[in-house]
Amino acid sequence: MAKMHIDKSTPASEITKGGTIYQAGNAVEFKTGDWRSMCPVWIEEKCKQCGLCFPVCPDDAIPVNKETLNREDFNYDYCKGCGICSKACPFGAIEMREGGKI
Amino acid sequence: MSIRERLSGNEASAIAMKQINPDVVAAFPITPSTEIPQYFSTFVSNGQVDTEFIAVESEHSAMSSCIGAEAAGARAMTATSSNGLSYMWEMLYIASGSRLPIVLSLVNRAVSGPLNIHNDHSDAMGVRDAGWIMLFSENNQEAYDNLIMAHQIAENSNVMLPLMVCQDGFITSHSIENIELIEDDKVKEFVGTYKPEHYLLNPNEQIAVGPMDLQAYLFEHKYQQAEAMRNAKKVILDVADKFEKMTGRKYGFFEEYKLDDAEIAIVCMNSTAGTTKAVVDDLRAKGIKAGLLKLRVYRPFPVEEISKALSHLKAVAILDKTDSVNAAGGPLFEDVTSALYTQNVHIPAVNYVYGIGGRDTTTKDISKVFEDLQAIVADNSKIDNPYRYLGVRI
Ligand code: SF4
Ligand code: SF4
Numbered sequence: 001m002a003k004m005h006i007d008k009s010t011p012a013s014e015i016t017k018g019g020t021i022y023q024a025g026n027a028v029e030f031k032t033g034d035w036r037s038m039c040p041v042w043i044e045e046k047c048k049q050c051g052l053c054f055p056v057c058p059d060d061a062i063p064v065n066k067e068t069l070n071r072e073d074f075n076y077d078y079c080k081g082c083g084i085c086s087k088a089c090p091f092g093a094i095e096m097r098e099g100g101k102i
Numbered sequence: 103m104s105i106r107e108r109l110s111g112n113e114a115s116a117i118a119m120k121q122i123n124p125d126v127v128a129a130f131p132i133t134p135s136t137e138i139p140q141y142f143s144t145f146v147s148n149g150q151v152d153t154e155f156i157a158v159e160s161e162h163s164a165m166s167s168c169i170g171a172e173a174a175g176a177r178a179m180t181a182t183s184s185n186g187l188s189y190m191w192e193m194l195y196i197a198s199g200s201r202l203p204i205v206l207s208l209v210n211r212a213v214s215g216p217l218n219i220h221n222d223h224s225d226a227m228g229v230r231d232a233g234w235i236m237l238f239s240e241n242n243q244e245a246y247d248n249l250i251m252a253h254q255i256a257e258n259s260n261v262m263l264p265l266m267v268c269q270d271g272f273i274t275s276h277s278i279e280n281i282e283l284i285e286d287d288k289v290k291e292f293v294g295t296y297k298p299e300h301y302l303l304n305p306n307e308q309i310a311v312g313p314m315d316l317q318a319y320l321f322e323h324k325y326q327q328a329e330a331m332r333n334a335k336k337v338i339l340d341v342a343d344k345f346e347k348m349t350g351r352k353y354g355f356f357e358e359y360k361l362d363d364a365e366i367a368i369v370c371m372n373s374t375a376g377t378t379k380a381v382v383d384d385l386r387a388k389g390i391k392a393g394l395l396k397l398r399v400y401r402p403f404p405v406e407e408i409s410k411a412l413s414h415l416k417a418v419a420i421l422d423k424t425d426s427v428n429a430a431g432g433p434l435f436e437d438v439t440s441a442l443y444t445q446n447v448h449i450p451a452v453n454y455v456y457g458i459g460g461r462d463t464t465t466k467d468i469s470k471v472f473e474d475l476q477a478i479v480a481d482n483s484k485i486d487n488p489y490r491y492l493g494v495r496i
Contacts, residue, residue, distance in 0.1 A: 006319075012323075018201035018311070018312070019312070019313050019323055022300060
């Protein structure tokens with residue numbers, strides 16, 4: 001029957017019908033960072049921890065420390081390099097660099 | 103005891119839907135299928151069904167609503183014709199690709215243009231590769247019976263494909279004929295309750311339907327659909343067996359009418375089969391061994407069975423109520439001849455495109471086809487042009 005972990009070697013007989021996903025919350029397994037063609041760089045010295053960047057990130061790629069509630073460095077596994085955070089930062093603490101590499 | 107009635111094909115279909123009592127019906131009116139949702143909405147208003155009736159703004163939305171409902175875990179039905187089906191086209195593939203066993207009553211009508219509201223099969227034939235099971239019906243009784251059998255086929259766990267029941271617009275949909283209805287409680291028991299394995303409204307299992315499916319996966323999912331279509335053959339026959347036990351009415355992939363000892367025969371679908379039977383009877387009375395193969399199950403296409411049933415003929419004519427406009431032959435002709443070829447059955451075969459846009463096809467026309475077949479047999483199976491027309495002014 002249908003397997004929960006499906007990859008590029010799973011045969012048709014074991015894949016879920018119609019591609020239905022039976023386990024919610026598995027987007028975390030899909031690393032979208034390799035789509036990136038621009039790379040945000042966090043300049044910590046300029047950062048005021050105002051908290052304006054992480055709510056606008058479409059992909060949860062700006063981790064927030066649960067205790068201090070401060071942002072931490074980018075999670076490049078998921079950052080697609082869209083640049084929205086950089087536009088939102090009022091203090092120029094996020095620079096966009098050409099190329100996907102960190 | 104069954105109930106004897108006299109009903110049009112549309113009324114019969116609406117009554118089948120009433121007895122099935124689906125969770126959701128989403129439909130948009132289009133001639134000649136309009137009466138089906140019209141009658142059905144009356145049943146809803148009268149409290150005779152507990153269906154959620156969605157009066158949508160288009161056929162695209164009708165099929166989309168059925169998809170949403172079916173994915174949620176409900177049983178969803180709709181009805182349409184012609185351009186309505188064309189407008190659903192995109193969503194028909196989503197329905198079959200997402201493996202949602204929606205049931206659609208298709209009242210066949212020419213696809214415009216130029217604008218025509220009468221019967222041919224161009225609507226159905228335009229979606230023949232959409233991954234839907236397709237059943238055809240000679241008359242109101244078969245349109246009704248096919249609908250009663252539909253869910254048991256479509257919802258089978260080895261199938262899980264949407265299904266459409268076709269009948270001829272006006273010729274069948276608006277003609278009142280005798281019919282035997284099955285009692286409500288028997289239909290209820292036969293159709294059963296839909297219990298999908300996975301569905302969106304299940305609070306114990308969070309699922310996502312219709313996700314992105316790129317190079318590494320779509321091919322496997324399409325292969326699964328093809329497998330399901332192959333599996334459907336057995337399920338269709340099993341359900342027909344069960345249906346015969348309940349009603350005494352026998353269904354298979356096709357009906358063979360005086361075919362077993364025939365020398366010449368016609369293959370056709372829907373109401374023209376009735377006309378052909380009358381001609382076969384006439385010819386038999388004159389000692390001419392004529393026969394008919396009336397195809398009921400067009401998708402999945404019964405390749406081995408149809409080839410076997412035709413293999414003894416001296417000549418066969420395949421009638422297409424649509425033109426593929428491809429300078430080669432109509433869709434049924436191509437399916438039948440391809441079946442014959444791959445099954446290594448070599449009999450003279452000709453194609454007639456007929457009845458386009460509701461052009462009347464009479465016993466005289468059908469007699470002409472049989473005359474042509476006799477001429478082919480007399481002339482050592484010589485066929486100058488296999489791609490022919492019946493009843494067009496040239
Ligand atoms: S560049 Fe886009 S994806 Fe990456 S962290 Fe900024 S907002 Fe998020
Ligand atoms: S918006 Fe700029 S300043 Fe504010 S937290 Fe983000 S990086 Fe720091």
